[in-house]
Amino acid sequence: MPEKLIISSHTGRTVLRNNEEFLVFAGTAYLGIPQNEVFRKLLMEGFERFGTNYGSSRNGNVVFDIYEEAEAKLAEMVGSDSALTVSSGMLAGQLVLRQFEDHAHLFISPGIHPALRPLNYQSRIQTYEHWTDHVLKELKSHKFPEAVIFLNTIDILQAKRYDLSWLQNLPNDLRLIIVIDDSHGFGLIGEQGAGHWPQLPKSPTIERIMVSSMGKALGLPGGIIAGSENRVNKIKSDGVFVGGSPLVPAYLHAFVNAQSIYEDERQKLRTIRTHFAILIDSLKKTITSEGLPVFNINNNGITEKLLHHHILLSSFPYPTPQSEPVTRVVLNSTHTKEDVEQLANALLTYL
Structure with missing residues (x-):
């Protein structure tokens, strides 16, 4: 297992390690919200109003009142009828799974987050493509009273977006529920950060649910469940939701008042990603990305070489500690043109 790189501070684009400054291209704060000065001021306003x-x-x-105000804004952002905030993306997934795991037939995609996977569940299908074929065949040959399809929208480790077009071929004579984990798309992709919700089929026989961490693009320590008003009300009556503490309200105050910040940072990130992609175009056989601010590098030895240039990449074993490291460049909106040029020059030197 690669050595853990312990840091003592983080500015968004740089970190301190052993009192030395390094450029860092890791993490999931795609819009740089944790270090955004205006967002921090809004957060301080929230602390003054609601406490810590x-x-x-x-x-x-x-x-x-901030909970209903923020949830109305989130539902508008997604395009759903209703939304509910909770204290983590993990809890959001678990609350949705609890709605179905004891009675419905579950189709669970390979690589799904543990939050949406029943305990001790083991998949026998290895690839997403084979799994989608299996789901369609099963739904056309069996009349399940209720079937739920759980799937990711993005494989963030491989910097790939999953094809969701097959969902348009679902049968219309069954009661189906689609649950997407859009933790790496919501707040980042699509108009106003709506994520992948607009790609889901609209049908009177299909219920749509989105779960997402809000700790990635939005920079909030919580999770969201988006869906129908009826479904959200059912989840609100779950004892796990009732008995759990909510997301810190000051962060929701900041979120409600930070919509222009999010849009500005999305534009900055698009610009810096495009610039970097052009710079490394000659390395596209080694470095891959599907329109994301994350780039997978098929060369694990690069991390040690870049470390000598005071550049840190994301690199760790997955899915188990015994697996080979997955090495990636993760861009965020705090990175400058000079930062990505320095990174690109180093990659072009060693790859």
């Missing part, structure tokens, strides 16, 4: 934490139940008789 709120440990009560959302089903209590005294509840802050």
Whole structure:
């Protein structure tokens, strides 16, 4: 296993390691929100108004108004009827899984996040393409009373977007539920950061649900469930939701008031990603990406070489500690043109 690189501070584009500054191309804060000065000011406003934490139940008789305000904004952003915030993306996934795992037939895509995978579940299908073929065949040959399809939208480690077009071929004579994990798309991809929700089929026989961490592009320590008002209300009555503390309200205050910040940072990231992609175009057999701010590098030895140039990449074994490292460049909107040029020059030298 590669050595863990312990750092003592993080500016978004640089870190301190052993009191030395390194350019860093890792993490998931794609829009640089944790280091955004204007967002931090909004967060401080939220702390002044709501305090640093709120440990009560959302089903209590005294509840802050910011939750409904933020959830209405999130539903509008996604394009769903309703939305619900919780304290983590993991909890969002678990709450949705609890809605179905004891009675529905579940189709679970390879590589799904553990939050959406039943305990001890083992998939016998290795590739996404084979799995989609299997799902379509099963749905056309069996009349399940209720079937739920769980799938990722992005393989962020391989810097690939999953093809969702096959969902348009689902049968229309069954009650189906599609659950997508859009943690690496929501807030980043599509108009106003809507993510992949607009790509899901609209049909009276298909229910759509999105779960997502909000700790990636949006920079919020929480999770979201988006879907129908009926589904959201059912989840609100789940004892796990009732008994859990909610997302810190100050962050939702910052989110509601930061919409122009998010749009500006999305544009900055698009510009810096395009510039970097042009610079490394000659390396496209070794470095791959499907329109994402993440680039997979098929050369694990590069990390040690770049370390000598004070450049840190994302590189760690996956899916198990015994696996080969997955090495990636992760860009965010705090990176400058000079940063990615320095990185590109180093990659062109060694690859």
